[in-house]
Amino acid sequence: MKELRHVNKYFSKYKWRLLIGLLITILAKFLALKIPQIVGDSLNIVEDYQDGTVTNLEDVKHQLLINVLLIIGVAILSGFFTFLMRQTIIVTSRLIEFDLKNEIYQQYQRLSLNFYKKNRTGDLMNRISEDVSKVRMYVGPAVMYSINMIVLLVVGFTQMMSIDVKLTMYTLIPFPLLSISIFVLSKVIHKRSTIVQQYLSKLTTFNQEFFSGINVVKSYGIEASIIKDFDKIADESKEKNIHLQKANALFFPLMVFLIGISNLLVLYVGGQLYIENEIQIGTIIEFMLYVNILTWPVAVVGWVTSMVQQAEASQARINEFLQQVPEIQNTNTSSTELKGNVTFKDVTFTYDDTNITALKNINISVKSGETIAILGKTGSGKSTIIELISRLYDTKIGTILLDDTPIREANLDAVRSQIGFVPQDPFLFSETIEDNIKFGKQDATEEEIIAAAKNADVHKNIIDFPNGYKTVLGERGVTLSGGQKQRVSIARAIIKKPKILIFDDCLSAVDTETEEKILSNLERISKNITTFIISHRISSAKNADKIIVLDQGKIIQQGTHNQLIAIEGYYKDLYDQQLLEKEI
Numbered sequence: 017m018k019e020l021r022h023v024n025k026y027f028s029k030y031k032w033r034l035l036i037g038l039l040i041t042i043l044a045k046f047l048a049l050k051i052p053q054i055v056g057d058s059l060n061i062v063e064d065y066q067d068g069t070v071t072n073l074e075d076v077k078h079q080l081l082i083n084v085l086l087i088i089g090v091a092i093l094s095g096f097f098t099f100l101m102r103q104t105i106i107v108t109s110r111l112i113e114f115d116l117k118n119e120i121y122q123q124y125q126r127l128s129l130n131f132y133k134k135n136r137t138g139d140l141m142n143r144i145s146e147d148v149s150k151v152r153m154y155v156g157p158a159v160m161y162s163i164n165m166i167v168l169l170v171v172g173f174t175q176m177m178s179i180d181v182k183l184t185m186y187t188l189i190p191f192p193l194l195s196i197s198i199f200v201l202s203k204v205i206h207k208r209s210t211i212v213q214q215y216l217s218k219l220t221t222f223n224q225e226f227f228s229g230i231n232v233v234k235s236y237g238i239e240a241s242i243i244k245d246f247d248k249i250a251d252e253s254k255e256k257n258i259h260l261q262k263a264n265a266l267f268f269p270l271m272v273f274l275i276g277i278s279n280l281l282v283l284y285v286g287g288q289l290y291i292e293n294e295i296q297i298g299t300i301i302e303f304m305l306y307v308n309i310l311t312w313p314v315a316v317v318g319w320v321t322s323m324v325q326q327a328e329a330s331q332a333r334i335n336e337f338l339q340q341v342p343e344i345q346n347t348n349t350s351s352t353e354l355k356g357n358v359t360f361k362d363v364t365f366t367y368d369d370t371n372i373t374a375l376k377n378i379n380i381s382v383k384s385g386e387t388i389a390i391l392g393k394t395g396s397g398k399s400t401i402i403e404l405i406s407r408l409y410d411t412k413i414g415t416i417l418l419d420d421t422p423i424r425e426a427n428l429d430a431v432r433s434q435i436g437f438v439p440q441d442p443f444l445f446s447e448t449i450e451d452n453i454k455f456g457k458q459d460a461t462e463e464e465i466i467a468a469a470k471n472a473d474v475h476k477n478i479i480d481f482p483n484g485y486k487t488v489l490g491e492r493g494v495t496l497s498g499g500q501k502q503r504v505s506i507a508r509a510i511i512k513k514p515k516i517l518i519f520d521d522c523l524s525a526v527d528t529e530t531e532e533k534i535l536s537n538l539e540r541i542s543k544n545i546t547t548f549i550i551s552h553r554i555s556s557a558k559n560a561d562k563i564i565v566l567d568q569g570k571i572i573q574q575g576t577h578n579q580l581i582a583i584e585g586y587y588k589d590l591y592d593q594q595l596l597e598k599e600i
């Protein structure tokens with residue numbers, strides 16, 4: 017129960033609801049246990065009349081009528097309180113589930129990029145949904161059934177003992193057996209349902225990948241082999257499900273079997289006591305009714321135990337994520353207005369997970385409003401530079417200054433809100449184009465949206481769609497071409513009016529003419545914006561104030577376009593090659 021201590025704060029938050037729930041449960045169960053007593057009394061009255069102990073028929077009829085009305089009244093009241101019991105305890109468990117999901121979600125938002133690299137999306141989703149559901153079973157049903165069981169056992173047992181000790185002892189013989197066997201069965205069910213869950217996850221992941229990569233699958237014509245793979249997993253999943261259902265199917269028969277034994281014992285031992293004139297017929301019936309009422313709470317002891325064990329395991333998985341400290345910490349909450357100066361001083365950066373040193377002793381100085389182009393072969397460290405400017409990672413060697421402040425000391429949220437970033441592989445949400453552009457500035461006006469789209473040279477494409485800016489994009493924006501997606505992503509970045517604008521090789525998806533238009537629009541609007549352009553094309557870099565060329569994490573060339581084409585090296589080679597391609 018160590019891990020589950022985490023939810024105690026929620027128990028304390030909802031203590032009054034739970035307390036009311038507890039009182040209502042006691043009342044509901046107390047009333048439910050009254051019914052066997054009244055039924056037993058009624059039968060005893062009839063028996064008394066039969067054997068002549070009571071002679072007035074009218075009195076007997078009157079008493080029976082009262083008892084029948086009492087049973088109806090008590091049953092209605094008990095039902096009403098049972099309804100209230102669920103309304104308080106189960107509703108509280110839903111509230112705790114909501115709070116816990118929010119807590120995990122907020123933690124997910126805080127955690128750094130590395131966390132997402134190390135953990136699979138499916139796992140993150142599972143912990144916030146499946147695992148929280150298991151914990152809810154502990155805070156709701158397990159609590160409710162435990163209170164239920166304690167009240168029923170204490171009150172029921174006391175009542176039975178007060179009537180006949182010997183009969184009570186015989187009646188309860190199968191109960192521990194019932195509890196233990198349900199516990200064992202619950203464990204088996206849990207084990208098998210975990211496997212079924214794993215197969216469900218496998219099937220979901222398989223389908224998700226298949227549908228995301230449907231273009232590749234279709235163009236390679238490998239549907240048949242995909243179907244074969246799917247059939248294999250589906251078949252295994254079916255087998256595991258059947259295996260689980262076999263265990264599930266045992267649950268109720270086992271319960272009915274053990275209740276049956278209890279009832280038989282009541283009948284046998286009660287019958288003997290009746291023959292010996294120690295008890296009346298009504299008492300036997302009363303005991304049988306107790307057996308039926310007590311069976312469920314006793315059976316759930318095993319079920320609740322297994323529920324608590326599952327919740328403990330799930331909460332351990334949740335705690336593992338909740339206790340993670342975000343690698344990137346924001347230590348400053350004061351408002352930070354960036355000017356846009358960016359300086360790298362002797363920065364060397366190694367990715368912890370791969371141990372790849374992506375940057376080696378980098379020195380860069382960019383003034384506010386300047387444009388810097390970064391070129392270099394694939395894997396040379398270009399994207400790493402901009403990941404460090406957005407502080408997606410922290411450097412251990414060297415310093416990065418934003419204006420004059422080390423990046424670690426600046427307000428992280430403020431810094432990120434003033435950076436406009438267009439990634440290499442743009443991600444568009446399955447919402448309207450307008451909403452995707454507004455993502456950069458939630459309160460943007462229609463004019464601002466259109467201006468941003470015009471500057472990104474995508475306005476004409478958008479108004480050609482029947483629904484214009486209201487066009488809903490499919491998953492990952494499948495209705496847009498690669499270049500259109502890039503340009504919507506550019507509009508999203510520039511609408512923010514950022515102080516630092518970063519283009520991570522995003523212009524390569526558009527033709528050179530469109531690239532030209534976007535760059536000249538940028539020149540017009542980015543007077544005070546520091547712009548980083550990562551590219552493989554000379555056309556994107558040639559007008560930049562500074563150009564740096566990277567190779568294996570080191571700066572091998574830097575200067576302006578004119579300076580770099582005048583000397584032999586990577587830049588001039590690239591220039592000559594691209595010039596030649598243009599001429600051809």
Ligand SMILES: Nc1ncnc2c1ncn2[C@@H]1O[C@H](COP(=O)(O)OP(=O)(O)OP(=O)(O)O)[C@@H](O)[C@H]1O
Nearest residue numbers: 367369370372374393394395396397398399400401
């Ligand atoms: N998140 C990461 N974790 C571990 N290693 C990484 C990570 N990102 C990049 N690397 C490694 O760091 C090196 C530099 O990668 P980077 O993405 O900065 O290169 P790049 O110049 O932007 O390449 P490209 O032009 O192909 O985008 C590569 O060797 C890459 O494998």
